[in-house]
Amino acid sequence: MKYDPIDPDLFCVNRAALAERMAPRSLAVVHSNDVMPTNADGVMPFKQNSDFFYLTGIGQEESILLFFPEALHPDDQAILFLKETNAHIAVWEGHKLTKPEGRGISGIISVKWLSEFDTILSRVMMHAESVYLLTNEHPRAQPGVATRNDRFIEECRSRYPLHRYERLAPLLTELRSRKHPEEISQIQQAIDITEQGFRRVLEFMEPGVGEWEVEAEFLHEFISRRSRGFAYQPIIASGENSCVLHYVENSATCESGELVLMDVAAEWANWNADMTRTIPVNGRFTERQAAVYQSVLKVLKEAREILRPGVFLKDYQSEVLRMMEAELLRLGLFSKRDLQHQQQPYELTRRYFMHGTSHHLGLDVHDVTPPDGLVKEGMVFTIEPGIYIPEEELGIRLENNVFIGSDSNQDLFENIPIEIEEIESLMNPPSS
Numbered sequence: 001m002k003y004d005p006i007d008p009d010l011f012c013v014n015r016a017a018l019a020e021r022m023a024p025r026s027l028a029v030v031h032s033n034d035v036m037p038t039n040a041d042g043v044m045p046f047k048q049n050s051d052f053f054y055l056t057g058i059g060q061e062e063s064i065l066l067f068f069p070e071a072l073h074p075d076d077q078a079i080l081f082l083k084e085t086n087a088h089i090a091v092w093e094g095h096k097l098t099k100p101e102g103r104g105i106s107g108i109i110s111v112k113w114l115s116e117f118d119t120i121l122s123r124v125m126m127h128a129e130s131v132y133l134l135t136n137e138h139p140r141a142q143p144g145v146a147t148r149n150d151r152f153i154e155e156c157r158s159r160y161p162l163h164r165y166e167r168l169a170p171l172l173t174e175l176r177s178r179k180h181p182e183e184i185s186q187i188q189q190a191i192d193i194t195e196q197g198f199r200r201v202l203e204f205m206e207p208g209v210g211e212w213e214v215e216a217e218f219l220h221e222f223i224s225r226r227s228r229g230f231a232y233q234p235i236i237a238s239g240e241n242s243c244v245l246h247y248v249e250n251s252a253t254c255e256s257g258e259l260v261l262m263d264v265a266a267e268w269a270n271w272n273a274d275m276t277r278t279i280p281v282n283g284r285f286t287e288r289q290a291a292v293y294q295s296v297l298k299v300l301k302e303a304r305e306i307l308r309p310g311v312f313l314k315d316y317q318s319e320v321l322r323m324m325e326a327e328l329l330r331l332g333l334f335s336k337r338d339l340q341h342q343q344q345p346y347e348l349t350r351r352y353f354m355h356g357t358s359h360h361l362g363l364d365v366h367d368v369t370p371p372d373g374l375v376k377e378g379m380v381f382t383i384e385p386g387i388y389i390p391e392e393e394l395g396i397r398l399e400n401n402v403f404i405g406s407d408s409n410q411d412l413f414e415n416i417p418i419e420i421e422e423i424e425s426l427m428n429p430p431s432s
């Protein structure tokens with residue numbers, strides 16, 4: 001395996017926490033994701049279902065978890081089903097998990113081949129009163145393609161119409177939103193790899209390089225360090241492109257005098273980092289660029305102080321907008337008089353800072369988002385304020401990832417350069 005093995009205790013702890021939240025005499029069924037087709041006989045790179053991974057640690061397609069904590073027989077309390085491999089698959093696709101390997105990764109004693117699933121399900125269903133099944137309940141989920149879990153809901157309800165059905169997503173959303181220390185160390189690993197990519201780019205950057213070349217530098221570093229690659233489609237946006245929030249074309253040339261905004265990070269063992277840095281192509285900020293940069297950095301640092309347990313994200317966002325408004329005033333983007341003529345509070349501020357400041361981060365880049373919007377100890381958030389001034393072809397965003405600790409927050413990006421002096425000195429090493 002590419003990644004260092006993860007202690008199966010993590011997945012045992014995750015399942016035990018889920019068991020505590022399930023109704024009496026209930027079972028849960030969670031499927032892996034599909035391998036998604038492209039054209040002809042092509043497929044997309046496989047992406048495991050994050051909830052399935054959270055409960056099993058298994059990264060392989062065509063796998064199922066049957067979880068029945070109160071099953072009469074201990075062997076039925078958790079059963080992992082894997083696709084049975086054969087000589088043909090071994091030659092064409094390579095190694096697939098054996099039963100002992102599945103056991104070692106997941107900590108689940110009872111591992112069966114997929115062909116036994118229907119029979120075993122029929123047997124245990126007779127002892128269950130309710131069934132938890134999985135839907136994607138992320139507030140910004142894009143429906144359209146039915147997942148294996150979606151299809152199983154149809155199938156299960158038609159085979160067992162008189163059981164009670166429950167939503168698994170709210171339970172896993174709550175559990176996944178607060179991270180186990182082992183998860184923090186995996187996220188930190190993704191961040192450390194991302195840091196190496198950024199340091200490489202600080203040396204590489206110079207007028208005339210293509211945004212795509214910068215992207216390639218990151219990818220080289222990530223893959224060399226055993227990451228599967230980008231955590232999400234990278235944004236390398238120079239000059240006016242920095243004001244396009246989801247610019248992913250990465251096709252322009254970085255010119256002297258411009259800034260380049262880079263929203264790019266590595267994945268590691270299914271966990272993610274999420275970084276944004278904005279640097280001057282020629283290695284020196286102009287006075288104006290530096291002034292805007294310092295405003296964004298100040299808001300990031302202040303936001304990091306107030307994103308604390310007990311705070312509602314909605315109130316936090318208003319507070320960040322208040323900080324940002326003060327900065328935009330100072331930068332002369334509008335006047336106090338302009339503010340008095342607003343129809344809505346922060347209307348002018350939102351013109352230059354039009355996105356949210358923070359989102360959950362973990363097994364998904366935009367991770368599970370509990371509906372109560374309450375910040376709790378153990379959560380991991382991004383903090384990513386930005387100022388975008390299209391008329392000056394100037395967009396700056398800075399993004400760190402922060403762990404909400406009991407006494408204070410821990411910035412997981414503390415080793416990644418962000419201060420202007422440090423960026424400039426790394427971009428202009430003393431000539432020997």
Ligand SMILES: [Mn+2]
Binds near residue numbers: 359384399
């Ligand atoms: Mn982000």
